Amino acid sequence: MGNTHSPTRARMRQVLNVLGPFLGLLVVIGFFSLNPEVRPYFLSGANFKVILSQTVIVAVGALGMTMIIVSGGIDLSVGSVVALTSVVAAVLLRQEWIPLLVIPLTVLVGGFIGFINGVTIAGLRMMPFIVTLGMMGIARGTAKWLAGNQTVNCPDSPVNDIMALHQPMQLLPLPPGVWIASGLAILMVLVLRQTVFGRYIFAIGSNEATARLCGIRVQRQKVLIYTLGGFFFGLAGLMQMSRLAQGDPSVAVGLELDVIAAVVIGGASLSGGTGSILGSMIGALIMGVLRNGSNMSDWPNYMQEIIIGIVIILAVALDRLRQRRAS
Amino acid sequence: MPTPRLRMVDVRKSFGATRALQNVSFEVEPGEVHALIGENGAGKSTLMKILSGAYVADSGHIELEGRPFRAADPLHARRCGIAMIYQELNLAPHLSVEENIVLGEEPRRFGWVNRKERRALARRALAQLQHDSIPLDAPACTRTIAEQQIVEIARALVGQPKVLIMDEPTSSLTRVDTENLYAAIGRLKQQGVSIVYISHFLEECQRVCDRYTVLRDGTTVGHGLMAEAQLGEIIRLLVGREVQDIYPRIPHTIGETILEFRQLAGRPKPRSASLRLRAGEILGIAGLVGAGRTEMVRAAFGLDRLAEGTVHVRNRLSGLAQPRRRLTEGIGLLSENRKEEGLMLNRSLADNLTLTHFGPLARFGFISSRLQRQAARRWMEELDVHAQGPGQSAAELSGGNQQKIAIGRLLHHEAGILLLDEPTRGIDVGSKAQIYRLMGQLAAQGKAILFISSYLPELMGICDTIGVMCRGVLSDIRPVAEWTEHSIIAMAIGQPESQLETKS
Known part of the structure; x- marks a missing residue:
C-alpha cells in the first residue's frame, strides 16, 4: 500500500521542501498582522519597501554565505568585512575618487579578504571556523585603524543612491540595491544549479573524499568559493555605506550570525551539501520581517532577540524532523 | 576432563537472508592460545562479535567456565571477563x-x-x-x-579477563615489535588467560598458538593441535569449496597493453608493484586485507602520494598525477569505501552519476537538468538500478544499487581503464552476478579492468589473469589457468607452494 503512494508522496515531499521556507515567511507575516493596531502600518507597500531595503544587506551576504555553507565551510568575518569595506568606500569618496572606481574597488577589497581566507583554509588545511574567526578580528581592527577609530563622513555621491528610498510613502520605485540583490540572486541560482562550478560546490560539501576521487581540485575550488563570497560581502559593505551615508568601523557587529541564520532557516545544513539560494533569500526576509514587525509592535529590543533565537531553532528543528521522516 | 574456559556449540547467526554463521562450535582451554583461522568473510568476526556482545546469536549455546553465558552488550561481556582487541x-x-x-x-x-x-x-x-x-x-x-x-x-x-580476543594484532607491527607481542602473549598464557588469536598469517599461528579452529563460509570445518598440523592441510580446509557457476563467461579478446605500473611504491605501502594491463583484459589482484592493493591503485590514481615508480598510460610515461589528470586519461577508480568515499550520499543519483563528466549535458556552459536526468535514467536502466528516479538521494538505495551507481559514474565518464577496488563488497548475490556480467561485457567492448578482490572464487571465476599481493609486494602475474585457489592463498600468506612442499 505504501508503495503505490510513494511516488506522489515523494513529489509532495519535494513540493514541501521548496515551499517550507515560503510557508514560514507567510506565518511570520500573518502573525504580525493579527494585531489590528499594527496591521495598517505593517501591511503597507511603504513598509514592505522598508523591509526589503533593510533586508538587502543580509540578503547579499547570504548569497555568498550560501555558497560557502553548501561547500561545508563557514565564514565568520562577514560583519567585519562589511565594516571594513564601508570604511574603504567612505575614505575613497572623501578623497574625491570617482564613484565609478570606488564601487568596483570596494567590492574587490571584499574579494581580496575572501581570497586570503580561502588560501589559508585550503593551503594550510585549516578549519574555516578558526581562520575566519581570526579574520573577523583582523578586518574589524583594520577598519578602525583606517577610519582613525571614528566614523568617516563623505560627500554626497551617486553611491548613496544605491540604498536611497525615494518616494518613502509607496512601494515603487524600489532602491537600486534591491534590484541589484534580486539580479544577483537569480544569477547565483543559475550558477549553483547549472554550472560545473556550482555542482562542484555541492559535491565538495556533500563528500569531500568523493569530490577528490572525481578529479575535482578541491583546494583550488575552495579558494574560489571564499573569494567569490568575499565579493558579495564587499558589495554588502558598499550598501551599508550607502545606507548610512558614512563609513562606520563599528557597524554590522554580529551581522555574520544574521546571515548564517538566514541561510540555515532557508534549509541549508551546516555540515554541507544542501542549501539553496531561494531558501536563503526567504530566510533573510523572515529575519527582516521579524525585526521590522517587532519594531512596529513596539516590542522591546530584548524580546526581538529572544524571538529571533527561538525562530532559528524552530526552523532548523522542523527541517530535521522533515528529513528524518524522509529517510 | 577439566571444564574448558569457553565453549560455543552450534552457534547460528543470520543477517536478513545471508547466513553468516551456520553451525559453529569452538572451545578454548584455560591458559591456551587458540588460533581462529578463516578467509575474509568466513565468519570469524561475526563469531567474536557474538562472544563480546556486539551481536546476539540466533541460536546456539555458549558456556563460560561451565556456566551458560549470553552477553547482552559489550560492557556486560567485559564485566564477565571477555575482552576484545580490535585490528584498528x-x-x-x-x-x-x-x-x-x-x-x-x-x-x-x-x-x-x-x-x-x-x-x-x-x-x-x-x-x-x-x-x-x-x-x-x-x-x-x-x-x-x-x-x-x-x-x-x-x-x-x-x-x-578470562578470555582475550586479539584480531590481527600484528598487522601494523614491525618484526621486533611482533616478537615483543609474542613475549607478552606468553606471559598472559602463564597467568592462565585464554587467548583467541585471529590471524591470516599461518606461520604466526604456528609460532604462538596451541590449537586451531578453521572456519569456512560460516561453518567449522576443522580443528586440532597446531603442533601436529600441516600448513597444506589447513590451506585446503580454508579453501575447499566448489566454484559456483554465477560467473558468466563473456568472450572477449585481449589487445595491447594500455596501462603499466613499474615498481610502484607508496608510503608505507605498496613496497613494489609492477603490472601490465591490456585492453579487453580483466586482471585480478588477490591478497589479504592490508596487503597494499588499495594503496597501490590509490597511489597510481593520484589520491595518495607515490614514493617511487612510474605509471605508463597507452605506452606514454605519465608519472605523478592528480586524479583529474587520470580521469582525462580515461582512467576511473571505484573506491572500496562506497559510503565514505565512493558516493555523495545526500545528493541525487543524477548528481552522483554525472559528477565527473558534465560536458555533454551542458548548453552554452549551463548544465541542463533535463539532459542530466535523461543521462541518469539511461544508466539506471542499463545497469538495472532499482530506485524511484534520478532525483532520489543515494543514501536511500540498497548496497547493490549504490554500487551500480558508483560504477555507472565510471561508465558515464566513458573511462577505458577501470580500477575496481572490491566492487562486490557487501552487496547481495544477485547484484554481484550482474556486476560480473557487466565486467565481462565491458571487457568485450575493449575496456581494461583491474579487479581487486579478497574473494577468491570471483577472481577465479571472471579474471583472465591474476596477480597476488603479499605484504606490499605484487609478485608474479599469471593466466588464471595456472593458478589454483590453493596456490593463490599460499602466495597471499607468504608461503608459496614450492616452500610448502619442501617443508611438509
Whole structure:
C-alpha cells in the first residue's frame, strides 16, 4: 500500500521542501498582522519597501554565505568585512575618487579578504571556523585603524543612491540595491544549479573524499568559493555605506550570525551539501520581517532577540524532523 | 576432563537472508592460545562479535567456565571477563596512556576519579605485560604504534579477563615489535588467560598458538593441535569449496597493453608493484586485507602520494598525477569505501552519476537538468538500478544499487581503464552476478579492468589473469589457468607452494 503512494508522496515531499521556507515567511507575516493596531502600518507597500531595503544587506551576504555553507565551510568575518569595506568606500569618496572606481574597488577589497581566507583554509588545511574567526578580528581592527577609530563622513555621491528610498510613502520605485540583490540572486541560482562550478560546490560539501576521487581540485575550488563570497560581502559593505551615508568601523557587529541564520532557516545544513539560494533569500526576509514587525509592535529590543533565537531553532528543528521522516 | 574456559556449540547467526554463521562450535582451554583461522568473510568476526556482545546469536549455546553465558552488550561481556582487541587501534589519542588504560572502568568514588587507584591499576596492567617503561602521563598519540598496541592490551587486562580476543594484532607491527607481542602473549598464557588469536598469517599461528579452529563460509570445518598440523592441510580446509557457476563467461579478446605500473611504491605501502594491463583484459589482484592493493591503485590514481615508480598510460610515461589528470586519461577508480568515499550520499543519483563528466549535458556552459536526468535514467536502466528516479538521494538505495551507481559514474565518464577496488563488497548475490556480467561485457567492448578482490572464487571465476599481493609486494602475474585457489592463498600468506612442499 505504501508503495503505490510513494511516488506522489515523494513529489509532495519535494513540493514541501521548496515551499517550507515560503510557508514560514507567510506565518511570520500573518502573525504580525493579527494585531489590528499594527496591521495598517505593517501591511503597507511603504513598509514592505522598508523591509526589503533593510533586508538587502543580509540578503547579499547570504548569497555568498550560501555558497560557502553548501561547500561545508563557514565564514565568520562577514560583519567585519562589511565594516571594513564601508570604511574603504567612505575614505575613497572623501578623497574625491570617482564613484565609478570606488564601487568596483570596494567590492574587490571584499574579494581580496575572501581570497586570503580561502588560501589559508585550503593551503594550510585549516578549519574555516578558526581562520575566519581570526579574520573577523583582523578586518574589524583594520577598519578602525583606517577610519582613525571614528566614523568617516563623505560627500554626497551617486553611491548613496544605491540604498536611497525615494518616494518613502509607496512601494515603487524600489532602491537600486534591491534590484541589484534580486539580479544577483537569480544569477547565483543559475550558477549553483547549472554550472560545473556550482555542482562542484555541492559535491565538495556533500563528500569531500568523493569530490577528490572525481578529479575535482578541491583546494583550488575552495579558494574560489571564499573569494567569490568575499565579493558579495564587499558589495554588502558598499550598501551599508550607502545606507548610512558614512563609513562606520563599528557597524554590522554580529551581522555574520544574521546571515548564517538566514541561510540555515532557508534549509541549508551546516555540515554541507544542501542549501539553496531561494531558501536563503526567504530566510533573510523572515529575519527582516521579524525585526521590522517587532519594531512596529513596539516590542522591546530584548524580546526581538529572544524571538529571533527561538525562530532559528524552530526552523532548523522542523527541517530535521522533515528529513528524518524522509529517510 | 577439566571444564574448558569457553565453549560455543552450534552457534547460528543470520543477517536478513545471508547466513553468516551456520553451525559453529569452538572451545578454548584455560591458559591456551587458540588460533581462529578463516578467509575474509568466513565468519570469524561475526563469531567474536557474538562472544563480546556486539551481536546476539540466533541460536546456539555458549558456556563460560561451565556456566551458560549470553552477553547482552559489550560492557556486560567485559564485566564477565571477555575482552576484545580490535585490528584498528581504538585509543583516545589526546588522553594520556594512563587514562586510556582505565577508560570506561575508572576507579571512582561518588563520581570522582580516584587518581591514586587509577595510577595503580594502569601500572599493574603495564607491569603484567612487562612494559612498565611506557610513560603513564604521555598522550597516547605520542607513543609508537607498537606501544599503543600494548596500551590497548593493557586496557583489556584491567578488567582481569578470562578470555582475550586479539584480531590481527600484528598487522601494523614491525618484526621486533611482533616478537615483543609474542613475549607478552606468553606471559598472559602463564597467568592462565585464554587467548583467541585471529590471524591470516599461518606461520604466526604456528609460532604462538596451541590449537586451531578453521572456519569456512560460516561453518567449522576443522580443528586440532597446531603442533601436529600441516600448513597444506589447513590451506585446503580454508579453501575447499566448489566454484559456483554465477560467473558468466563473456568472450572477449585481449589487445595491447594500455596501462603499466613499474615498481610502484607508496608510503608505507605498496613496497613494489609492477603490472601490465591490456585492453579487453580483466586482471585480478588477490591478497589479504592490508596487503597494499588499495594503496597501490590509490597511489597510481593520484589520491595518495607515490614514493617511487612510474605509471605508463597507452605506452606514454605519465608519472605523478592528480586524479583529474587520470580521469582525462580515461582512467576511473571505484573506491572500496562506497559510503565514505565512493558516493555523495545526500545528493541525487543524477548528481552522483554525472559528477565527473558534465560536458555533454551542458548548453552554452549551463548544465541542463533535463539532459542530466535523461543521462541518469539511461544508466539506471542499463545497469538495472532499482530506485524511484534520478532525483532520489543515494543514501536511500540498497548496497547493490549504490554500487551500480558508483560504477555507472565510471561508465558515464566513458573511462577505458577501470580500477575496481572490491566492487562486490557487501552487496547481495544477485547484484554481484550482474556486476560480473557487466565486467565481462565491458571487457568485450575493449575496456581494461583491474579487479581487486579478497574473494577468491570471483577472481577465479571472471579474471583472465591474476596477480597476488603479499605484504606490499605484487609478485608474479599469471593466466588464471595456472593458478589454483590453493596456490593463490599460499602466495597471499607468504608461503608459496614450492616452500610448502619442501617443508611438509
